[in-house]
Amino acid sequence: MQDSQYTVEDLLQLMAQLRNPDGGCPWDLKQSFATIVPSTIEEAYEVAEAIEAEDFEHLNEELGDLLFQVIFYAQLGKEEGHFDFSRIVDTLVRKLLRRHPHVFPSGDLHGALDGETCTDAIDEAQVKQNWEAIKAAERGAKGEAGALDGVARGLPALTRAAKLQKRASRVGFDWPSIGGVLDKIEEEIAELREAVEAGSLEQAREELGDLIFSCVNAARHLKVDPESALRDCNRKFERRFNGVEAELIRQGRRPADASLEELDKLWDRVKSGEGG
Template sequence: MSDRYTIEDLKTLMSRLRDPETGCPWDCKQDYRSIVPHTLEEAHEVADAIERADYVNLKDELGDLLFQVIFYAQLGNEDAHFDFDGIVDQQVRKLIRRHPHVFPDGTLASVVDPANRPDDAEIKASWERIKAEERASQAGAGSGATSQDESRLDGIAASLPAMVRAEKLQRRAASHGFDWPDITPVFDKLHEEIEELKEAWEHTQSQPDDRDALEDELGDLMFVCVNLARFLKVNPDQALRRTNRKFDARFRAIERVLASQGRDFDAQSLSDLDAIWQSVKGVEKTD
């Protein structure tokens, strides 16, 4: 017997947890929908560990995320929809199909001739073409939608986090020529949306219950910010998470400074807090 457990052991464990007579009551109650929040949480914890370069905990977080896949596979197996081996098989086939520049004969054993390797632009074009073919095939075999229902934006899940979906929508539209020619008009649009947001805010001062326009304009501004990030080749979600960490570190630093001086945070004026804020800038680079 091996000293280390395997993926087969993890599948067995999952099956045991779901046993209606001897399994775990909590696990037995779960379904596809109920574990989605846990899946999202585990994915975020993986990202957090990577961003903190916490590779000790990353191993544990990756295990938690893998367990989510095993859980879905067990549910699929119970419902006769799919099983773990089927998930693996489909994924390997898909990745071989999408990487003809690595697997030229469409088999895992095939090897590309480095002398005939396509350049990055050709690889990207091939990737997009293959994914478009997959979407067309899925649409034809799926919901029975007519050609009028089909869109070049099909396949971008509505349940994605809003910022992630905004970027994917923009990238898909841009791949079909619907895009700004360069970054200059994006900056112009940013200023335009700020002014429109100000106008919407001013409107709510006299009509406080009419907030639809305010939400619309704020959403437009955020959408442009995502567009700007795309042109800057910056991941907007990662950039915001970085700012969140920076704010968290600086705020905690203010608390430490005040605590060391025996001062009550809530009793300080905004100007006093801002002065300490300015003094602790950069603390996140050493924490």
């Protein structure tokens, strides 16, 4: 039994052994970049859930699971000759040095560690402005000239909508206040009603997308993360429905045995008990 803590080097060695054709893990050996993407996304959400619950012991474990995803990709990259873990780290450090000139004016990590820091005062707004300018320059170097270029298509739809809107806002394409956004939401609701009444499923689908997109815009103007807001709403719905279900179980019944009117009354009772 080892008394000292394991290190990143130990984790890299473990990963290499899992992928070793001679004695490795059959499941790990079958994986590819594409097949572990769903696990990566799931682990990221589990990290977010632990943070929102302030479950820091669990967060410790979930961060390890997320780190393992990076280690897995690094091993695959090494095997295929694309990159390895050390190159991932080097690329990240160089990017962060480049994006923080207010902390590393010479662009050198060790210069800052030796006491060389920027003497010009800078506030958070300037940091954000500089950060976006540097990122824009990086996108330009990659040939991404459009305002919306570089917004990952693999992001959750709500998150991507917010990022697209934020990018458009930077070039002046935005409502000056949330009032215009709320008016737009009402307009989209009316158009959705028209599509539903006309019996046009395809049109209704499109109008529903427009409505959700407008709601994301409202969240952005309120400085609310739409993904987090919807996760909170999901948890609230789950909690309240579980309350309805628990009450019916006490009566020896199931939700399917109750009428919609009864379910609504129970829902209102649970909601009232929560004070909202």
